[in-house]
Amino acid sequence: MRLRIFPFFRAHLNTLVLFMSLSAVFSFMIAGASSAQQPVDSRPRTTGAATVAPSPSPQTSQPTPTPAQTLPGRRIAPQLGAPPPPPVLKQKPPDPTSAEIDENSTLKIDTELVTLHVRVIDRNNHPINSLRKDEFKILENGEAQPIFSFTREEVPVIYGLAVDTSGSLRPAFEQVLNAAKAIINSNKRGDETFLERFISSDKIETVQDFTANKDALLDGLDSLYIEGGQTAVIDGVYLAAEHVAEYKKGGDDDRRRRALIVVTDGEDRASYYPETELFKRLREEDVQIYVIGFVNELDVEKGFIRKSPRDKAVNLINKLASDTGGRAFFPQSIAELPQIANEIVRDLRTQYVISYDPTNKAHDGTYRA
Structure with a gap:
């Protein structure tokens, strides 16, 4: 059987090698690795909920909002020289020493787990979903690592x-x-999605915040419209990835996979944020990013x-x-878009x-990649 291997990682200061011991040889892909080895940048840069932007009617042209006309609830990347956005009030976690722990209490212990998302395919690019935990082996810098958890069922x-x-x-x-x-x-049941539109740094908004309601999300898509402006791709990705990473973080259902399309x-x-700052933040989070890039007109x-x-866009x-x-x-x-959508969905599920x-x-100060 001829197999294809799709590497997901590039060796960095700490190298991570993942291989499988199988009775028959399979290829696999490591879809992502995250580590809590770097300190998290706690500056508030999350996107906030905003009202759905209405579609322009055929009779009237859609006015372009200026920064002074920014809609209530919209969270934007700050302009150079402008004051930083207001901090987001977060509930302070209870002090574990302030109350006596009884037998019904849950004790949480911090650990530096590294999570790998692995996609295994055959030579026809079909996913293989029947592998067992003992058929995987993890090496880090040549040293075997004990597997803490392993799941192959569909996770929300x-x-x-x-x-x-x-x-x-x-x-x-x-x-699109x-x-x-x-x-x-x-x-599927348990999935939650949020919708962001972005143009320039002062026009980045959450059209629909996280919800499992498909109708609300579809209505949000129908409300989108094309608007002029200096595109801030880095800012749009930074704020969206941060919002995905922070949503229900540390909750009981934190095992759910996190992604950004x-x-x-x-x-x-x-963009306000430099590219180096974007990738520094992404290394701190466990968010897989899928990009559909329309670069042919560049x-x-x-x-x-x-x-x-075009080269700069492709590299980014x-x-x-x-x-x-x-x-x-x-x-x-554009005829390829339905197939691309299917591949993204398949990756998220398998x-x-x-x-x-x-x-x-x-x-x-090093990180796993």
Whole structure:
């Protein structure tokens, strides 16, 4: 049997090698790894709930809101030189020493679990879903790691859908919405989704916050419209990924998978956050990013030392996917969108989730990748 191997990780300061011992040889892909080895940046940068933006009627043109006209409830990336956004009030966790622990209490212990999302496929790109825990083996820097937990059943998904509604997506916008609807219609019991639209840094809003209500999400998609502006892809991804990571974090159902699906041309023109800050934050979270990149309309002309706009967009999109264990898609025609939507849904549903407690406890600023 001829098999295909899809590596998800690139070796960094700490290398992570995952292989399986099988009676028959299979290929597999490590879809993502996360570690709590870095300290979490606690600055409040989450997106907030906002009212659904109405679709412009055929009779009247849709006015472009200015920063002074920002809708109530909208959370945006701050402008350079502007004051930071207001902090989000979070409930203070109870002090475990303030009350006596009885036999019915739950004791929570912090641990540095590393979670791997593994997709195993055969040579025909079909998922293999019948593997057992003892058929996996994890090595970190050449040292075997004990598997803490292993699941292969379908786990509910928490995911965001971030749609670039700048003018560059106008030609394919209807098909983009149809693909997004196909993804939402595949939601199963326990799944929760939120919808974000982004253009420039002052036009990033949550159209529909997390919900299991498909009708509300579909209505939110129907309300989207194309609008001009300097696209802030990095800001849009930063805020959306942060919102996915923080939602119900530490709750009883925190075992659910977390993902972000981004639809964009990938050309960042005016983001507040630098690219390095985005990837620093992504390394701290367990959010897989899937990107559908419409790059064909971008300029391919490059300067003497600078990359072309298309090359820069492709590099950003590929890095977003590879660094988080997701996937990048570059459709050559809108006819490919239904198949891409199906592949994303299949990836979200057919991965093994494996966690281990690493033997290396050093807090030396490195991370697993």
